[in-house]
Amino acid sequence: MSHEYVPEIATDREGNEYEVQGWQGDFYAGKLGFWLFMLTEVMMFGAMFLALAYYNTLHPQDFLDASASLNRVLGGTNTVILLISALTMGLGFLKMRTGDVKGAKLMIWATILLAIIFLVIKGFEWRAEYNHGIFLLHDQLLPESSLPFGQKLFFGLYFTMTGLHGVHIIIGIGLMLWLLQRINADKVTPEHHIFHLNIALYWDIVHLIWVFVFPYYYMIGAGGATGGH
Amino acid sequence: MSKTYFDETHCAIGHPKSTFMQWMLTVDHKRIGIMYAAVMFTFFFVAVFTALAMRIELFSPGGQIMDGDTFNQAFTLHGVIMIFLFIIPGIPAIFGNIVMPLMIGAKDVSFPRLNWATFWLYILGCIIALSSLFIGEGVADTGWTFYAPYSMNTDTNVIMALVAAFVLGFASILTGLNFLVTIHRLRAPGMTFFKMPLFVWGIYATAWIQLLATPVVGITLILAILEKYFGIGIFDPAKGGDPVLFQHLFWIYSHPAVYLMILPAFGIMSEIIPTFSRKEIFGYRTIALSSASIAGIGYLVWGHHLYTSGMSDTAKTVFSFLTFFVAIPTGVKFYDWIATMYQGKIVLSTPMIWALGTIITFAIGGITGITITMIGLDIHLQDTYYTVAHFHYAILGGVVFLMFAGMHYWFPLITGKLYNETQAKIAFYLQFVGFNLLWFPMFIAGYYGMPRRYFDYLPEFQIYHQISFFGAIIFITGLIYMFVVFYKGWTKGEASTPNPWNATTLEWHLPTSPPPLENHSKVPYVDFEPYEYKNGEPVVKFDYETMRRID
Amino acid sequence: MSNTLEGFNAGASTLSADVDFAFWLHIWLSLGLFLSVVGPMFYFAWKYRADKVKNEDIGTVTHHTGLEITWTVIPVIIMMVFFYYGNTTMQMFRTMPAESQSIVVNVEGSKWKWKYEYPANASGHVHKIGGVYDRDKKTMGLAALYVPVNTNIILKMTAPVDDVIHSYYVPAFRMKEDVVPGRTTQQWFNSSKVGQFDVECAEYCGTDHSYMYSKIVVMEKADYEKWFESTSGDTPKGDFAKDGKSLLRQHGCKSCHAIDTDKVLVGPSLKTRRLTKEQVLDVIENGQDKLGYAMGAMPADMAKGADAEEIATYVASGMKGTKPASFAACSSCHGEDGKGMNGMSPSLISYDKTLISNVFKHGKQGLIGTMPKYLDISDEEVAAIVKYLNKTND
Amino acid sequence: MDTKTINYQEERKVYYKVLVALLILTAITFIQPHLFMTGSTFLAQMLIAVVKAYLIVMYYMHLKGEKLIIPMVWFAMSLVTVFFIIVIGIDVANFQFGAESHITAAAEHSAGAVHTTPASTHH
């Protein structure tokens, strides 16, 4: 397909000329489109938070109890890791725009590394919970267990939402690898960096989701709430 | 004659030689639109067939041609295909693709390759939906609403249907996204928002619904799948889950979805009425803004599907109150259309009689919607045939009828041919009469307490079902005849000029009919209102070579 | 006992008349709105048809603020009237009477049957009844919800947690509420009429959704009391006679004969011709083809046995008792049978003697019109009117 | 975004400043339950999250100054908010017949918790 942008001119009755926006190489359209896409992510996670708040309203105390039993140290570490990865991502993009392609690549690698660490920590956390008998289709979360409804729902949603967030992280890693490949192929350059911008935006929204997931799951029960189960 | 978009195309990958591959890989918005039409219309007939089977089954009490379980699968298949495969993507995917870029003077949509990928995502969704027919226990039997916990308990292939709906939802999101960006970025110079044709307004409002409501149902379906496989508990009462939450999440999308269907259809109406009244539309701004406010209010009224679900009474009151306010902008539109006809010169061509017929049928559909949003009445009428008749009047008598109006209206533009007017009108009258015969008796049956999704019924209701059956036969005869007329028109019809209706909007100012590959030979400058008529003639005229105004 | 839609009629419960009133009010107002759109449409399409309008005469109006405000404000007002009626009827349904003044029955809906559990009676016995609709015999048998007339009944409804959603729908009472696993929902009614009423499941629940029927049997208070205090598991037996009107519908007579009007459908209106019971029975059983109706003949064997008897009595009585002369004044507003004229005026069916004489004394200010006072009406006349109203109350 | 006019040092400074702010906010997240608003940890936590989100969206995602996109984001946000108000504030808050319902039954270990009145949430 060859669609180089041929600048077009529209002419009105008086002969005044107006530049026409073509769809080819429309940087702003790329950005706008990606923002709109991110709004759909907002709605998706919004709906899940809605479900969470729904049961929270029905079982406030159970939610506090369940929250208190999560591992805040690991959760907090992961928060900081994502924070830093957002920085590396941002700096990478900044470097790309200023022409430092090599630095940009380095930053992307750093981000990938941080993402992997995040996943590993998450894995440890899930494993510990599994050992406590808390896991989907397992022990405490089965219908016949005596864990209160509120806690069952809390953990059910906890695995769902952190799981889906994890899926986003994995997709993000894939996208970053693809980005590196495109940079190497000279398809993404300091002059033509919309792809890089959008992946940076994607990574930020992944981070953004965690900014809400973290306090809702790990912190609400951190106060004087009586211990877990 | 110069080349049209049938002769050449751009492709997503490479430059294939064979015509077939050129169609498969095309990124041209007009070709993609036509492919959507072809596919949708095929599925459409599958759904019509299941509908007919249901009507035969309901001809008299007791089993006729199928058993209860098959009937349950039949209405699910009918509902799922009609809603997810046909009517939700319908008008945006077909006419939004074909004419919207033409109307704003663009060469294509903002992301043509995404458009192509979206089409194939849609096909993928269709394949998944249909393959559920043959895999495992057969197609889902949950109804198109997939209510938990039934959808969690049944043995049929619900997962496939859910995945299909999710994929189709994604296709819908991407279409909306593409159109939003297109409308924001690619309008011809000079065309402000209030100089856009009203169909574009309809598509714009719709695109916002596609973008912001669809993800909610997407995630709901994902949650349902996770519930079924991993027992996360949120819809399972045994683990404390609340089935009513599912209904909330489902209708948060599915109510806006009904406006997603009707808004572009209203857009078609707003194109046809001024064109065949040879007169500028009455209240352009109110019509444009009412589309936006219907979309906006439409987000806040989903609860009127939950009046008897056990939702709190306060919420019922709030939802009922809000729902009435959708009727106001809709009513304003209707009055504006009628006022457009005042002192016009009304040409009763086929698109126009379809549009006027729809004013009657949709008004009935809308007004009976008002009946069931009065809570006390809905307590009686919810899940009866009154509701079923309401939404068939709204969907079939509103959206599908207007889609047909659009098909007649843009037929010369798309194919470059004319159909036979007399025959097309006969097809209209058959369908109009058949339709009313088919659905009006159902209001009465519903009022007397005929519940929906009933495979067998009490003998009192027989008479209504029988009238309905004959209506269905007449309707489907007219439907098939209409397609025959189209087919004959396309293959043997007279060639059409670029502007056979004397219309004003930009899609009729093309050098050839059908349009060439990259649309207008040059992008026009738009310093005029969309529907300017003077003494029955379009005011704005272009030199089709340079696209400069010559009036 | 076949299962059929017994008496879809106002007056069966205290709330249904209000629902019908709201419905018809809505229909009439909406008809006005509908005509305000469709009327001008036809008129303009005819008046300004292409061959009658010269190009120069085409109008150019594109705005008219006054008009636009009118067609926004008037519908808003009408919508608020609808909201008011919709909401108040809902409030009546949803405002549960005090449990101390009602009978509370637990209802369980499961695939695909309804079960009822009563509170313990004086001797500590708990009635548990209900069961499956017999598809072959087309009967509910005796498994029904038995309740006394003129009493508040609260239904506390639920479904087992591993079941699905159902919905308890009683068309004759205009009421319905979903039965949700894991939740308890409630609804209530108070029937003013002895008889049987169908219960349908109105939320799709799988294979036998369309056979998930039940029945509500409304009995005299004394009969109910007697059964309730008994300790046997038996359900009450008795004659809950079906009325002629529903039988007419059930046997398909109404598809050929008008009953309330003089219209000729396929056959003659049953209202105009007065035949004796025997004559009607004869026609029903043997058919008839002597009056020369073009559309066909009256088929034989339309109904048999007790049903045929009942129909014959009903038809022979002209579908109602004799109308007291004094009712003529009422019928101009409330209709021939006092059921109200489609929302123009309320149905009088559920009114008893005290209520009616009270209204005669004071008159009444309604939403649409005014009920005048009738001071010189005698007690006997009132009694006759009430009797007549109750006769038509079927 | 015009490539020519960017000032690398300036922009990098912004990134670091925001990072520091976010780290501080994260730290506050941890000490908040012991320090302030202990009566409504939930509310405090969400407020902090909103501030963090604001920083990320405005600076990391460069939303600042986007005339067209900001209203779109607002629109989506307010929709989500409205869904919350309606579903949580109006429906669940008035949950009907909770006392009799199975799904709101109090399990033994969490006895004492008030299950049907949301007013007592989060402390």
Ligand code: HEA
């Ligand atoms: C295209 C689709 C479409 C459209 C446009 C509508 C439009 C409306 N619908 Fe409908 N509806 C459906 C499709 C649609 N609906 C479907 C598919 C279902 C069932 C789903 C299922 O359960 O399977 C449903 C169900 C449904 C219910 C739930 C019924 C139940 O299950 O109990 C309700 C209740 O309030 C409702 C109300 C309305 C209202 C108030 C409108 C309003 O928008 C109507 C506004 C229009 C008018 C009012 C007419 C035009 C105006 C005039 C003529 C002017 C003058 C009139 C007035 C001012 C009143 N609809």
Ligand code: HEA
């Ligand atoms: C788009 C929506 C749509 C359309 C057009 C129809 C059309 C028809 N429907 Fe459908 N129906 C639904 C959506 C629709 N239905 C839904 C959502 C349900 C609820 C399901 C559930 O309970 O879960 C339902 C339920 C439903 C029932 C109730 C089942 C029950 O509750 O027991 C019945 C019963 O007869 C029925 C019959 C029919 C009939 C006879 C038609 C006929 O009018 C069919 C004839 C078809 C047409 C006239 C369409 C013509 C259009 C084209 C040919 C398109 C051309 C295409 C292109 C150009 C691309 N439908």
Ligand code: CUA
């Ligand atoms: Cu039970 Cu339908």
Ligand SMILES: [Cu+2]
């Ligand atoms: Cu709706």
